[in-house]
Amino acid sequence: MRKVILSLVIVGLLSASATMLSAGVGESLDQAQKLYNEADFVSAIELLISTIEAEELDPAQAQRAYLLLARCFYARENQTEAAMWLGRLRENYPCLDINSQKYHRRFMELWYSVAKDSLCVKEDPGIKHVAVVDFRNNSTVDHDQWNPMQFGMADILISDLKNLSKLKVVDRERVQMLLDEIQVQQSEYFDDQTAVRVGKLLGVHAFVMGSFMQVSKDEMWIVPKLVKTETGEILESTTIKGKTKELMSMVAQTAETVAGWLKVAVSEEEKKVLHGNVSESTQAALAYSRGVLYEDERKYAEAREEYQKALAADSTYYPAIDRLSALAMTK
Numbered sequence: 001m002r003k004v005i006l007s008l009v010i011v012g013l014l015s016a017s018a019t020m021l022s023a024g025v026g027e028s029l030d031q032a033q034k035l036y037n038e039a040d041f042v043s044a045i046e047l048l049i050s051t052i053e054a055e056e057l058d059p060a061q062a063q064r065a066y067l068l069l070a071r072c073f074y075a076r077e078n079q080t081e082a083a084m085w086l087g088r089l090r091e092n093y094p095c096l097d098i099n100s101q102k103y104h105r106r107f108m109e110l111w112y113s114v115a116k117d118s119l120c121v122k123e124d125p126g127i128k129h130v131a132v133v134d135f136r137n138n139s140t141v142d143h144d145q146w147n148p149m150q151f152g153m154a155d156i157l158i159s160d161l162k163n164l165s166k167l168k169v170v171d172r173e174r175v176q177m178l179l180d181e182i183q184v185q186q187s188e189y190f191d192d193q194t195a196v197r198v199g200k201l202l203g204v205h206a207f208v209m210g211s212f213m214q215v216s217k218d219e220m221w222i223v224p225k226l227v228k229t230e231t232g233e234i235l236e237s238t239t240i241k242g243k244t245k246e247l248m249s250m251v252a253q254t255a256e257t258v259a260g261w262l263k264v265a266v267s268e269e270e271k272k273v274l275h276g277n278v279s280e281s282t283q284a285a286l287a288y289s290r291g292v293l294y295e296d297e298r299k300y301a302e303a304r305e306e307y308q309k310a311l312a313a314d315s316t317y318y319p320a321i322d323r324l325s326a327l328a329m330t331k
Contacts, residue, residue: 152289160255199229
C-alpha cells in the first residue's frame with residue numbers, strides 16, 4: 001500500500017512540476033509578446049532565445065516562440081534571421097498553416113519562400129485543398145467603380161472558406177507569388193489551362209474562379225465556377241443573383257455553394273460564422289478591395305489609408321482590422 005501511495009505522490013509531483021514549467025514558459029512568451037507590441041524587439045528576442053534554450057516547450061509553445069522570433073527579426077529588417085526561424089518552424093511543423101490575414105504581405109512572402117519545398121504528410125484525407133483566383137469585373141453599370149473588387153472578392157471569399165474545417169484554402173498571396181514567377185496575371189490571363197499548371201504546383205484539387213457584374217443600379221451577379229486541377233475541366237458553374245447592397249451576403253453564399261460542389265459539409269456553427277461576419281456596407285468592401293490592390297503594388301501607406309476608410313464605413317469590418325494590424329508589424 002505504501003508503495004502505491006508513494007507512486008501516486010511521485011506522479012502527482014511530476015505532474016505539478018510539468019504544469020509549473022508550462023506556466024513559466026507561457027508567462028515568458030506573454031512577456032515577449034508584450035515587448036514585441038511595445039517595439040522592444042531586442043529584449044523580446046533575448047527573452048525568447050533564453051526561453052527556448054532553458055525550457056522544454058510543448059508544440060504549441062514552440063510554434064508560438066519560433067513565429068514570434070521570426071516576427072521580431074523581420075521587424076528589425078533582418079530577413080536572414082527571420083527566414084531561419086521560419087525555416088525551423090516549417091521543418092518541425094510541416095503541416096502548420098499561418099493565417100495570412102494577420103501578417104504583413106512581405107512577411108508572408110518570406111514564409112512561402114521557406115515553406116514551398118516542405119511536405120505535409122499528415123493531412124486529413126477528408127480535407128479538400130482549393131485555391132481561389134481573382135474574379136473578373138464584367139459589370140455593365142459603374143464598371144470602373146467596381147474594378148477594385150476584382151482583387152478584394154477573392155480575398156474575402158478565401159476568408160469565408162477558411163471558416164470551413166474540411167477545406168484547406170491556399171492564401172491569395174501564395175497564388176499571386178507563383179503567378180508572378182511564371183509571369184501570369186490573375187485577372188487577365190488566368191485561363192483553365194493555367195489553372196492546371198498552377199494547381200499542380202500548389203497541390204490543390206480544384207480552383208475557384210469566375211466573375212461578377214453589376215447589371216443594374218440595384219442588381220449584382222456573382223458567377224463562380226469550379227475548375228478541376230488535373231484536366232482544366234469546368235466541374236461546376238452557377239449564377240448567384242442579389243441586390244447590390246447585399247454583395248457581401250452573396251459572397252458568403254458563394255462560399256457555401258463552393259462547399260456544396262466539393263461535397264464538404266457545413267455545420268450550423270460554421271454557417272453562423274459565415275453569415276454572422278457579413279458587412280452590409282459595400283463602401284467598406286470597396287475600400288478594403290482598394291487596400292488589397294495597393295498591397296499588391298507594395299503601396300503600404302495607401303493600403304493603410306483604404307483600410308481605415310473601410311473601418312470608417314463599418315467599424316466592425318474585421319478583414320480591415322486584421323490588415324491594419326498586419327501592416328503595423330514593421331517600424
